[in-house]
Amino acid sequence: MPVWPLKELAESYGFRLKDYEQRGKILFLETNTGSFALKRSNLDPAELDLEYSVFLHLLRAGCTRIARIIPTATARGFAYIDGQAYLLSAWINGTHPNFTVPAEVDKAASHLAHFHAQAQGYTGPAYWQKRKLYGVWPYRFSYRLNHLLWYRQCVTARGIHSEFDQTFMAQVDQAIEQAQQAITNLRVPGYYVLAEKARTLGTICHHDYTYHNLLNDKEDKIWLLDFDYCLLDMPLHDLGNMILHVLKLSNWSPESANRILLMYHRERPLQQAELDALFSFVQFPQDFWQIAWAYYAELGMHKPENLLVRLRRQVETADARNHFLSRFAELIKPQKFLPRRESL
Amino acid sequence: MVNVTWIKSIIQSWYNLFVTDAEQVRDAWKVQTSAGIKCFKQVDTAASKVIFVAAAVDYLINNGFNQTVPFIKTRYGTNVVEVPEGVFYLTDWIPGREASMKNILDIQLAAQALARLHESSAGFHPPQNCKPKTHWGGLQEDWQERRDQLACFKLVAAESEQNSFSRLYLEHCEAYIRRCDDALEILDVANYDDLVATAKRQGGLCHRDFTYHNLIVDQEGTLYVIDFDYCAHDIRAYDIGRFARKVAKHWAWQLTPVKLMLSAYDLTAKLSADEIIFILAYLYFPQRFWRIAERYYTNQPEYSPTELYKQLRHEIEDHSLEANFLLQMTHEISTGVLIRGRS
Numbered sequence: 001m002p003v004w005p006l007k008e009l010a011e012s013y014g015f016r017l018k019d020y021e022q023r024g025k026i027l028f029l030e031t032n033t034g035s036f037a038l039k040r041s042n043l044d045p046a047e048l049d050l051e052y053s054v055f056l057h058l059l060r061a062g063c064t065r066i067a068r069i070i071p072t073a074t075a076r077g078f079a080y081i082d083g084q085a086y087l088l089s090a091w092i093n094g095t096h097p098n099f100t101v102p103a104e105v106d107k108a109a110s111h112l113a114h115f116h117a118q119a120q121g122y123t124g125p126a127y128w129q130k131r132k133l134y135g136v137w138p139y140r141f142s143y144r145l146n147h148l149l150w151y152r153q154c155v156t157a158r159g160i161h162s163e164f165d166q167t168f169m170a171q172v173d174q175a176i177e178q179a180q181q182a183i184t185n186l187r188v189p190g191y192y193v194l195a196e197k198a199r200t201l202g203t204i205c206h207h208d209y210t211y212h213n214l215l216n217d218k219e220d221k222i223w224l225l226d227f228d229y230c231l232l233d234m235p236l237h238d239l240g241n242m243i244l245h246v247l248k249l250s251n252w253s254p255e256s257a258n259r260i261l262l263m264y265h266r267e268r269p270l271q272q273a274e275l276d277a278l279f280s281f282v283q284f285p286q287d288f289w290q291i292a293w294a295y296y297a298e299l300g301m302h303k304p305e306n307l308l309v310r311l312r313r314q315v316e317t318a319d320a321r322n323h324f325l326s327r328f329a330e331l332i333k334p335q336k337f338l339p340r341r342e343s344l
Numbered sequence: 345m346v347n348v349t350w351i352k353s354i355i356q357s358w359y360n361l362f363v364t365d366a367e368q369v370r371d372a373w374k375v376q377t378s379a380g381i382k383c384f385k386q387v388d389t390a391a392s393k394v395i396f397v398a399a400a401v402d403y404l405i406n407n408g409f410n411q412t413v414p415f416i417k418t419r420y421g422t423n424v425v426e427v428p429e430g431v432f433y434l435t436d437w438i439p440g441r442e443a444s445m446k447n448i449l450d451i452q453l454a455a456q457a458l459a460r461l462h463e464s465s466a467g468f469h470p471p472q473n474c475k476p477k478t479h480w481g482g483l484q485e486d487w488q489e490r491r492d493q494l495a496c497f498k499l500v501a502a503e504s505e506q507n508s509f510s511r512l513y514l515e516h517c518e519a520y521i522r523r524c525d526d527a528l529e530i531l532d533v534a535n536y537d538d539l540v541a542t543a544k545r546q547g548g549l550c551h552r553d554f555t556y557h558n559l560i561v562d563q564e565g566t567l568y569v570i571d572f573d574y575c576a577h578d579i580r581a582y583d584i585g586r587f588a589r590k591v592a593k594h595w596a597w598q599l600t601p602v603k604l605m606l607s608a609y610d611l612t613a614k615l616s617a618d619e620i621i622f623i624l625a626y627l628y629f630p631q632r633f634w635r636i637a638e639r640y641y642t643n644q645p646e647y648s649p650t651e652l653y654k655q656l657r658h659e660i661e662d663h664s665l666e667a668n669f670l671l672q673m674t675h676e677i678s679t680g681v682l683i684r685g686r687s
Contacts, residue, residue, distance in 0.1 A: 033357040056420055062473035064391040064426035070357065071419065090357075092428055118473060217428040 004038065005081045012081070013088060014073045028091060035091035036070060040084060043228060048085055050131070052077020054122065054204060054230050063118040067092055067225040092223050094215035100249050102259060109260040111222045112209055112242060113267030116235035119204040124232060133233035135195035137281070138186040144289045145179040148172060151296050164295055164308050167315060172292075174318075175285040178325075182280040190273030191280075198234040205231040205238045210245045236274055239264060240281035252320040254327035257282075261337070275332040283325055288314055346429055351375065351384060358418045358425050359434060370557065374437055381437035382416065387573050391426045394433060395474035397572050398423035400465070400549055409464035411457050412569045413438060438568045443559035445594035448601055452608035453567040454559050458551070458587065459612035461569060462580040465549035477576035479550070481540045484531060490634045491524035497641045509640055509653045516660050517637075519667075520630045530625035535618050543579040550578035554587050581619040584609060585626030592627070597665040599672050603682060610683050620677055628670055633659050 004027055010017050015031035022028075027038040041048060055069050055077065068090040069077050079086045097104040124132070133140070152172045160166050206213070207229040215223040231237065243257050250256045264270065270278075291314065295307045331337055351373055352363040362378040373384040387394055398415040405414055415423040416434040425432040443450040470476045498517050501510035551558075552574040560568045588602050595601040606623070609615065636659060640652045676682040 032353065034353040059420050059422050060473070062392050062395050064422070064424060064431075068420075075419075090427070094428070121472070219428075221428070223428070 002084075008081050009038070009079055009086060009088070012072045012074075012079045013070060029088075036088050037067075037091050038086060038088050041078065041087045041228065043085065045078070045080060045085065048078040048087065049076070050124065051087075051227050051230065053124070055227055057122050058119055058204065058227075061118050061121055063115060065221060065223050066227075067223060069227075089225075092215050092217065092225070094217045094223060096211045097214050097216055097222075099211045099246055102256065105246055105256065106259060106263045107222065108209075108211075108214055109242065109263035110267045111214075111224075112238060113264045115206070115224060116203065116238065117268050119206075119235075120201045122202040122204050122232065124202075131231050133231055133237065134199040135192055137191070137195075137277075138183050141179060141183045141186065141280075141284050144284075144286075144293075145176065145183060147293055147297070148176050148179065148289060151292055152176070154296075162304070164304060164311060167308070167311050168292060168295075171288065171311075171315060171318065175288045178283055178285050179289075182284040185280045185283075186277060188276070191277045194234055194236075194271075194273055194277060202232070203235055205233045205235065207231045207233075207238065207241070209238045209242050234274075234277075235268070236278050236281060240278055243278075243282060244286075247324065248317075252317060252324035254324050254331065257324070257328055258331060261331075265337075270337075272334055275337060279329060279332055282328065346386070350429070354425065354427065354432070355382075355384060355434070358420075359416065360419050375434075381439070383413075383435050383437045383570075384432060385435075385571075386430045386432050389431070389573065390475065391424050391431045392473070392475040393477060394424040394431055394573075396470050396477050397575055398433070399471050399474065400468060400575050401572050403468045404461060404464045404549075407464040407466075409461055411460065411567060412572070435570075438560045438562060438570065440560045440562035440568070443556045443561050443567060445556050445591060448604055450556075450559070450561060450567070451591055451601060451605050453561070453565075454554075454587070455584075455605045455608035456612045457559075457567050457569055458554055458583060459609045461551060462548055462583070463613050466546045468547050468549055468577075479552075479576050479578040479582075480544055481537070483536060484528065487524060487528055487531070487629055490629075490638075491521060491528070494521050494524065494634060494637060497637050500641055509649060509656060512653070512656055512660065513637060513640075516663065519663065520633045523628055523630050524634075527625050527628035527630075530621060530628055534621035534625055536622060536625075539579050539581065539618055539622060543577075547577065548580055549575055550580060550583045551575050552578065552583065552586075554583050555590050579619075579622070581615075581622040582626070584615075584619070585623040588623055589627055589631075592666075592669060593662075597662060597669040599669055599676070602673070603676075607683050615683070620682065624670075624673055624677060627673070 004020075006017060006020065010031075015029075015033045015036075017029060017031055019030040020027055025039060029036040029038055043051070052069055052071070055066065058066055059068075070088040070090065071077055072079050077087070079088070097108055099105055099108070152169070155165050155169055160169065206224065206227065208226060209224075213225045215225060217223060239260075243260050246256050246260060247253070261270070261275075287310075291307055291310050294302045295304065295311075348366045351366045355361050355363050355375060355377065361382070363375055364378075365376040366373050366384070368374075371385065375382045375384050401412060401414060404412060413435045416436070417423060418425060418434075423433060425434075443454055445451065494517055498514065498521075501513045501517070504510050551569065551572060553571060554569070558569060558571040560570060562568065584606070588605060591601050591605050592598070606615065606620070633656075636652055636655050639647045640649065640656075673682065
C-alpha cells in the first residue's frame with residue numbers, strides 16, 4: 001500500500017493534522033477543522049470535478065444530509081498529488097443499515113424517494129455525456145444483448161471448451177429471451193416520455209445506493225455517502241438497482257420488492273409507465289451479461305474460476321429469479337399496484 | 345458535543361472563517377471570527393425549513409427591509425449547515441441591547457419595523473427546494489378545537505380527585521370558554537376568510553415570534569429584527585395581535601400602550617377595519633389559559649404540575665384586568681377612537 005502524502009494534503013486543504021488511523025481502504029483524519037475521511041480515487045479529474053459539482057448542486061437543492069466533500073484551498077473538490085487523486089470528506093459517525101432486515105430496507109426505500117424528490121435541476125457541463133443516460137436504456141440493453149448473441153454464436157461455432165462454456169450455453173437462450181422482452185417493452189412511448197421528463201427536470205441518480213453508502217446517525221437519520229458513480233438518469237435507475245441489491249440478499253423474494261415499491265411510492269408516487277420501465281430494468285439479465293462479458297471480452301482481467309462460481313450462482317438462483325419475475329409482472333399490472341396504493 | 349472547540353472547527357471548515365473565541369448567549373453562539381463577530385445558531389427544525397427562512401430573509405432585504413441581517417453563505421454557497429449534531433446557520437452579530445417592552449419608544453419602533461417587514465414581504469414565493477411554511481386559514485377550526493378541549497378538560501377536572509389545579513380550573517373555566525366563543529364570533533365579524541384570501545393573493549409573510557428578545561436596538565437607535573426561524577406565510581394581523589398581547593401583558597393590561605403601538609404600525613402601513621377586529625378577536629382568545637390547561641391535562645412530562653398550577657394562578661389573577669381591557673378596546677373600536685387620527 002503506497003504511503004499517504006499527508007504533508008502535501010494538509011497543505012492543499014489547509015488543515016493541521018492531529019491524528020490519523022487507517023480504517024480499511026480509507027484514512028481517518030483528526031484535524032483542527034474536524035474529523036475527515038480520506039480516500040484515493042481512480043476517477044479522472046474531469047469526473048471528480050463533476051462529482052464535486054453534483055455534490056454542490058445537491059447541497060444547494062436542499063439535500064443536506066450527505067457526506068460533505070471538503071474543497072481544497074483552491075476550491076477544488078479533490079487534491080491531485082503525484083498523479084493520484086485524493087478525496088476528502090467529512091467523517092460521519094454512524095452505522096450502516098442491514099439490508100436483510102425489512103424495517104431498515106423500508107427506511108432506505110423512503111429515504112431514496114426523498115432523495116430523488118430533491119436530486120434534480122442539474123444542468124451539467126458537456127463531459128457529462130458519458131454519464132448522461134436519459135432515454136438510452138433500450139440502446140444500452142440491445143448493445144448488451146448483441147454481446148450475448150455474439151458469444152452464443154462463437155461458442156456454437158468453436159465448440160464447448162470449458163465448464164463455463166457449457167453452463168453459459170445452458171442459460172443463454174433464456175437470458176436472450178428475457179433481454180429481448182425487456183428491450184421490446186422499453187421501446188414504447190411511455191419510456192421515452194419519462195426519459196424526456198427526467199431530462200428536462202435534470203434528475204440525478206446516486207447509482208450506488210446500497211447499505212455501504214448509507215449511514216444511520218445517533219438520531220437515526222440517514223446520511224448518504226460517496227457520489228463517485230453518480231449519473232444523470234431517471235430516478236428509476238436507482239430504484240431498480242436497490243431492488244436488485246435487496247433481492248439478491250433475500251433470494252428473490254417478491255415480498256421484499258413489493259415492500260420497497262410501497263415505501264418508495266408513499267414518498268414519491270410512481271406512475272404506471274414507471275412501473276413498466278422498472279419491470280424491464282429488473283427483467284434484463286444484467287448479471288448474466290456482466291459475467292459473460294467478463295469471461296469472453298475482458299480476457300485476462302478476471303480469474304476464470306471466480307467467474308465460473310458467479311455463473312453457477314446465477315444458475316442456482318435462476319428459478320427463484322424467474323418465479324420472482326412472474327410475480328412481479330402480476331404485481332405491477334395496471335389497476336393492480338396503483339389503485340391499491342390510494343387506500344394508504 | 346457542541347462545545348467551543350467543535351464550533352471553532354465547524355465554522356472554520358464550513359465558512360473558511362478563523363474563529364478566536366465563542367460563547368453561548370441564550371440559544372445562540374456569539375462567535376469572534378477573523379471577519380467580525382458572528383451569530384451561530386442551531387435550529388430544531390429540518391434543513392428544508394431553514395432554506396425557506398433564508399429565502400424569506402433574502403427576499404425581505406432585497407425588497408428594502410434593512411432592519412435585519414442576512415444569512416452568511418457557506419463556502420458551498422448554501423445558507424444552512426447540516427451535520428449529525430444538528431442544523432445550524434450563521435449571521436452577523438448585532439451589537440446592542442434587547443428592546444424593552446417597558447419602553448414605549450421601543451414598542452413604537454418595533455411596531456414600525458413590523459409594518460415595514462410586512463410591507464416588504466409582499467409577493468414572496470418560496471424556492472422549489474424547500475418545504476413551504478404556510479398557515480393560511482384554519483384559525484376557526486383551531487380555536488373551536490381548543491374551546492372544545494377546554495370544555496372536555498372541565499369534565500376531566502370534575503371527575504378527578506379534587507386537587508388544587510382542578511379546583512382552580514373548575515372555578516374559572518366557564519369564563520374562559522365564554523371568551524373562546526366571543527373570539528370565534530369576533531373572528532367571524534372580522535371576515536377572517538377574506539383576510540386570508542387577500543393575504544394569500546399578496547403572498548405576505550409573518551415573523552411569528554415577534555417579541556422583545558428578537559428585537560435588538562443598536563447604539564444609533566436602529567431596531568433590528570432577528571430570528572426568523574418561525575416565519576411563515578400568514579396574515580399580518582396575526583403578528584400584530586401576538587405583539588399586542590405581549591405589550592398588554594407587560595403593561596398590566598392597560599389599553600394606552602397597545603393603542604400607541606397600533607397607531608405606530610398604522611402610520612407606516614394602514615390597518616384595515618377588518619384587521620383591527622381580527623386583532624381584537626386574537627386578544628379575546630385565551631391562548632395562554634388553554635396552553636396551561638392542555639399541558640396539565642395531557643400530562644406532558646416536561647412540565648411539573650406545581651409549576652403549571654403557579655402559572656394558572658398567575659393567569660387567573662390577571663383575568664379581570666384582561667376582561668376590562670378587552671371591553672375597553674371593543675368600545676374604542678366601535679366608537680372609532682382606537683387609532684389616533686382615525687374616525
